Amino acid sequence: MKENVIVSVSSIHGTRHFHLGKWYRHCLKGAGYALLCGALATGGAIYYLVGEVDFAKLKQQELESQSMSLNEEVVSLKSLKHNLESDLLEREEKMQLVSDRLGELEKVLGVDDSGAELESRLDAAAITSSVRMVMLTQIPSGAPVNEARISSGYGKRVHPVTGNVKFHRGQDFAVNIGTPVYAPADGVVLVTRPSNKGSGNFLRLQHSYGFTSSYSHLSKFAVQSGEFIQKGDLIGYSGNSGLSSGPHLHYEIRFVGRSLDPRPFVDWGVNEFESVFSKVRGIRWESLVNKVELRVSTQLQLSSQRVAQLVDNSG
Numbered sequence: 001m002k003e004n005v006i007v008s009v010s011s012i013h014g015t016r017h018f019h020l021g022k023w024y025r026h027c028l029k030g031a032g033y034a035l036l037c038g039a040l041a042t043g044g045a046i047y048y049l050v051g052e053v054d055f056a057k058l059k060q061q062e063l064e065s066q067s068m069s070l071n072e073e074v075v076s077l078k079s080l081k082h083n084l085e086s087d088l089l090e091r092e093e094k095m096q097l098v099s100d101r102l103g104e105l106e107k108v109l110g111v112d113d114s115g116a117e118l119e120s121r122l123d124a125a126a127i128t129s130s131v132r133m134v135m136l137t138q139i140p141s142g143a144p145v146n147e148a149r150i151s152s153g154y155g156k157r158v159h160p161v162t163g164n165v166k167f168h169r170g171q172d173f174a175v176n177i178g179t180p181v182y183a184p185a186d187g188v189v190l191v192t193r194p195s196n197k198g199s200g201n202f203l204r205l206q207h208s209y210g211f212t213s214s215y216s217h218l219s220k221f222a223v224q225s226g227e228f229i230q231k232g233d234l235i236g237y238s239g240n241s242g243l244s245s246g247p248h249l250h251y252e253i254r255f256v257g258r259s260l261d262p263r264p265f266v267d268w269g270v271n272e273f274e275s276v277f278s279k280v281r282g283i284r285w286e287s288l289v290n291k292v293e294l295r296v297s298t299q300l301q302l303s304s305q306r307v308a309q310l311v312d313n314s315g
Contacts, residue, residue, distance in 0.1 A: 130296040131289065132273050137231050138208035140184035140253050141268040144215065145238065148173035151248055154261040169259040170216075170252035171266070177219050177247045179238040184213060184265070189227045189235070199250065200242025203235060209288060216250035217241050255283055 008015055135141075152172035158165055187207040194201050199216035203223075206212050219239025223229060238249040253262045264279040277285040
């Protein structure tokens, strides 16, 4: 007997019967399997897509987090750039100020290196200023008494006491008794000689490079023989001792025993540094300046190396 499937459909019009054969049943099964496979495929696709959506959301969150981090880094870099630009501008302003001040110093020192690099200009100015300070400190410069009138200069004159024409080997400062007398340069006290004759109470200082200075007619001494003194130290007080017509200080400068006119040395200073070279003859100033410059440049180089070494050690 053939297998048949009868499908009954009832309605208000009655019941109708449909006979399905084997071929129809296979078609229905195939359609059912197809629908089932389609449903499974659709579910798998939906599941896969949901997973992809979740993964995409996670990736989006990571990218947003990275974006925020990058934005913060950009803001930080912009702030750093601004700070660096401000620091650079401040340093440029300071460099310009140093250059301007250096230009003023070069004018005072008489150095014309405006076209050179700043570092070389600084080196030249440092050496030049150091040379001047060394020479002005170790060789008599400036007056030994403050705000004093010059009553008699260097050269031939009529002696105010004896009336004889005699070469005056120093310079007289008209000052009251007890006026402080200061050392015009570093040195050592060579002689302190009390006397009521001739030069009276006499003091002599030995300075560098063969220079000496002496002081006559003092009222008293403030230093002793063999004592080391610095420029500006108090060495005695003016007076009227010895052969003197009135209170004054007789001031002499000698170079290897030869007397020199003290006036150029009294007027000698940083702003008038080279004037003494032309006014005082018989001294090989160029040789002396070269020797001092060589010593100063060596000392500055050693000092710079010492500073660099200390910086390296601290790092």
